Each structure stands twice: as C-alpha cells, then as structure tokens.
Amino acid sequence: xxxxxxxxxxxxxxxxxxxxxxxxxxxxxxxxxxxxxxxxxxxxxxxxxxxxxxxxxxxxxxxxxxxxxxxxxxxxxxxxxxxxxxxxxxxxxxxxxxxxxxxxxxxxxxxxxxxxxxxxxxxxxxxxxxxxxxxxxxxxxxxxxxxxxxxxxxxxxxxxxx
Amino acid sequence: xxxxxxxxxxxxxxxxxxxxxxxxxxxxxxxxxxxxxxxxxxxxxxxxxxxxxxxxxxxxxxxxxxxxxxxxxxxxxxxxxxxxxxxxxxxxxxxxxxxxxxxxxxxxxxxxxxxxxxxxxxxxxxxxxxxxxxxxxxxxxxxxxxxxxxxxxxxxxxxxxxxxxxxxxxxxxxxxxxxxxxxxxxxxxxxxxxxxxxxxxxxxxxxxxxxxxxxxxxxxxxxxxxxxxxxxxxxxxxxxxxxxxxxxxxxxxxxxxxxxxxxxxxxxxxxxxxxxxx
Numbered sequence: 078x079x080x081x082x083x084x085x086x087x088x089x090x091x092x093x094x095x096x097x098x099x100x101x102x103x104x105x106x107x108x109x110x111x112x113x114x115x116x117x118x119x120x121x122x123x124x125x126x127x128x129x130x131x132x133x134x135x136x137x138x139x140x141x142x143x144x145x146x147x148x149x150x151x152x153x154x155x156x157x158x159x160x161x162x163x164x165x166x167x168x169x170x171x172x173x174x175x176x177x178x179x180x181x182x183x184x185x186x187x188x189x190x191x192x193x194x195x196x197x198x199x200x201x202x203x204x205x206x207x208x209x210x211x212x213x214x215x216x217x218x219x220x221x222x223x224x225x226x227x228x229x230x231x232x233x234x235x236x237x238x239x
Numbered sequence: 240x241x242x243x244x245x246x247x248x249x250x251x252x253x254x255x256x257x258x259x260x261x262x263x264x265x266x267x268x269x270x271x272x273x274x275x276x277x278x279x280x281x282x283x284x285x286x287x288x289x290x291x292x293x294x295x296x297x298x299x300x301x302x303x304x305x306x307x308x309x310x311x312x313x314x315x316x317x318x319x320x321x322x323x324x325x326x327x328x329x330x331x332x333x334x335x336x337x338x339x340x341x342x343x344x345x346x347x348x349x350x351x352x353x354x355x356x357x358x359x360x361x362x363x364x365x366x367x368x369x370x371x372x373x374x375x376x377x378x379x380x381x382x383x384x385x386x387x388x389x390x391x392x393x394x395x396x397x398x399x400x401x402x403x404x405x406x407x408x409x410x411x412x413x414x415x416x417x418x419x420x421x422x423x424x425x426x427x428x429x430x431x432x433x434x435x436x437x438x439x440x441x442x443x444x445x446x447x448x449x450x451x452x453x454x455x456x457x458x459x460x461x462x463x464x465x466x467x468x469x470x471x472x473x474x475x476x477x478x479x480x481x482x483x484x485x486x487x488x489x490x491x492x493x494x495x496x497x498x499x500x501x502x503x504x505x506x507x508x509x510x511x512x513x514x515x516x517x
Contacts, residue, residue, distance in 0.1 A: 196260075
C-alpha cells in the first residue's frame with residue numbers, strides 16, 4: 078500500500094514534470110497526476126484514491142505556486158469518489174473511459190474553481206472553463222483511455238506469458 | 240470500515256481547508272513553510288529523477304539527430320563526390336579537346352576529329368575503333384594522330400566507324416627516323432604491347448636514351464615528323480645486320496579518347512608542329 082502510494086505520487090509527479098510539457102498540444106497539457114489517481118483509485122479503492130490524490134495534489138500545489146491545498150483537496154475528493162464508485166462502474170470500454178475522465182476533469186475543475194472563489198482568489202469562470210478546464214478535460218479523457226488500453230494490453234500479455 | 244474511510248476523507252478536507260484558511264488570513268508563508276517541510280524533499284527527488292530522465296531523453300534525441308544528420312551528410316558527400324568526379328572528368332575532357340583542336344588548327348593538314356568508341360587490347364590484335372567511317376569519307380590507311388604523336392593507321396572502314404591499327408599491334412610497321420641523328424629505320428609493334436625501332440647496325444652512331452623517333456614520311460602514308468616514341472633501351476646485336484632500340488610510345492594508347500584522322504595531303508613535314516617534350 079505504502080509503496081504503491083509512493084509510486085502513485087512519485088510516478089504521477091515525474092510524469093507530470095517530464096511528459097506533460099512534451100505532450101503539450103496548442104498550449105494544453107494533460108493533468109497526468111489526476112489520470113494516475115483515477116486509474117489507481119479504480120483498482121485500489123477509496124482510501125488509496127483519497128490519500129494518493131491528496132499527496133499528488135499537494136505536490137502539484139507546492140510546485141505550482143498557487144493556493145496550497147486546492148488541488149490536494151480536489152484530487153483527494155476525486156480519488157475518494159472514484160474509489161467508492163469504482164466497483165459499481167463498468168470502465169473497461171473506451172466509450173465509458175473517455176467521457177468518464179472528461180466528466181471527472183470538468184468536475185475537478187469546477188470544485189477547484191469553487192474553492193478558489195470561496196477563498197476569494199481571482200478566477201474568471203468563463204475563461205478558465207473555455208481555455209483551461211474543458212480542453213484539458215478532453216485531453217485527459219483521451220490520454221487516460223489510451224493508458225487504460227495500454228495497461229489492459231500489458232496485463233493480457235503477462236497472462237499469456239504466464 | 241466505512242467510518243474509517245469517511246474519517247480519512249474528513250481529515251483530508253479539514254487539513255486542506257485549514258491550509259487554505261491560514262493562507263487567506265495572511266499566514267501564507269506559514270502554510271507554505273509547513274508544506275515545504277513535507278514537499279521539498281519529495282520535489283528535490285522528483286527534480287533529480289526528472290533531470291535524469293530528461294537528460295537521458297536529450298541524449299537519445301541528440302543521438303537520433305546526430306545519426307540522421309550523419310546519414311544526410313554521408314549522402315551529401317556521396318553526391319558531391321559524384322559531382323566533383325563529373326566536373327573533373329568534364330575539365331579533363333575539355334583540356335584534351337582543346338589540345339586536339341589546337342593541334343588541328345595548327346597543322347597544315349586536312350584532318351577530321353574522331354572519338355574512340357572501342358578498344359581491342361587482346362594481344363593478337365591491338366586496335367581502336369573511331370566513330371568516323373565511310374560516311375565521313377575516311378579511307379583505308381588514313382594516318383591517325385593525337386596531340387602527343389602518332390596513333391596508327393586505319394585498317395578497316397565501315398559505315399559509321401573505322402578500325403585503327405595502333406603502333407603496338409604486332410603487325411604494325413611504320414617508316415621512321417631518329418630525329419637527332421636522322422638514322423632511318425622501321426618502328427615495329429611487339430606482341431607484348433611495346434614498340435621497337437629496327438635500324439641497320441652500321442647506321443647506329445651516337446644513339447642516346449631518350450632520343451625521339453619520328454615518322455620519316457617515306458612511302459607517303461604518314462606525314463613526316465610525327466613523334467612516335469623515345470628510346471628506352473638499345474639492343475645492340477653486335478655483328479648482326481640489324482639492331483634494335485626499344486621505345487616508349489609518346490601516346491598512351493590505353494587512355495587516348497580523341498584523335499585526328501589525316502584525310503588530305505600527307506606529304507608535308509610536320510616536325511615543327513609537335514612538342515619535342517611529348
């Protein structure tokens with residue numbers, strides 16, 4: 078549990094720092110820690126999702142220089158929610174994964190916006206949604222689905238070999 | 240279990256809200272300090288890993304670029320080499336043709352330029368095929384020369400081409416004399432691809448290595464004074480009637496590409512029109 082948690086936080090952080098700039102399309106970068114938290118919360122449950130999301134978000138907050146705790150809270154909520162609902166969701170189909178991740182990203186963006194407003198942080202809603210949250214949500218959706226497919230393929234290969 | 244999960248969620252929410260609250264109440268530095276204690280070591284580790292990964296990636300990208308550039312440069316070098324060869328070849332051909340045209344303009348003879356299109360170098364026969372034939376009014380036994388000297392004579396005229404028997408052909412004989420002493424003799428081809436000057440032993444006075452042998456003009460086949468070869472070695476046969484001087488041909492028959500066919504009057508002395516050096 079601890080090892081996997083560290084892997085989530087570190088892996089997500091490293092991927093975000095290393096891959097996100099390289100994966101940037103038209104100034105839109107994916108939120109890799111969010112994708113990692115969602116994927117692992119689906120497999121490991123709500124506690125893991127909550128702590129992993131909190132740690133990964135906290136690291137992003139610290140690196141980003143904004144209000145510390147915002148992403149920690151939103152990602153912890155996403156991780157907890159997905160971990161709780163994971164057993165009831167059928168997430169093996171890309172047709173579910175892409176919209177699901179888009180929805181989660183938008184929801185995370187909305188919660189983040191609400192928190193910022195709550196703590197009187199200047200955040201223009203329309204611009205944020207149009208230029209940041211929605212494009213990133215779409216990107217997260219497709220990238221997350223690709224990752225899920227890649228993981229499923231790797232697992233299938235491992236099963237075939239064993 | 241459910242209570243534990245809810246307690247965990249509640250704790251996370253409380254911690255986050257606490258952090259957010261102290262930041263908005265002017266204690267941002269405290270919150271940041273608090274967080275820095277936890278996150279700085281993690282961020283440092285991440286930075287190290289990131290830098291390492293990025294460095295590896297950069298090395299890979301550089302290697303790939305260098306490889307691609309290397310391939311491109313190799314192709315360019317190949318292309319430039321071919322171009323350089325073509326330029327050198329063109330320049331060389333230009334130089335040869337200039338020499339030929341210069342000789343043609345200088346000589347008081349009627350000549351026809353021709354290009355070598357084939358060579359027969361078997362040993363039994365040594366000949367060149369020139370791209371001038373019956374249609375160009377070429378006749379049998381026409382003298383063939385180059386800017387360096389005598390090449391041979393036309394032995395067969397066909398439509399479009401002529402076959403030239405070169406001096407080194409074993410059946411070739413040309414009336415000649417030593418330019419310096421005027422010693423008369425005959426230049427014969429040898430089966431091994433060399434030529435020799437056959438002369439009467441009693442005429443052998445003051446032969447020197449390097450002496451130039453030219454056509455004598457006797458018989459009217461070749462104009463007088465065309466360089467044939469230089470004395471390389473003297474084969475003195477003592478009391479024999481004939482002696483021999485081995486010659487180095489002034490013309491490199493293996494490399495010659497353009498020639499002049501002497502089509503008009505051949506009774507002129509052209510000694511002065513050829514360079515004594517070659």
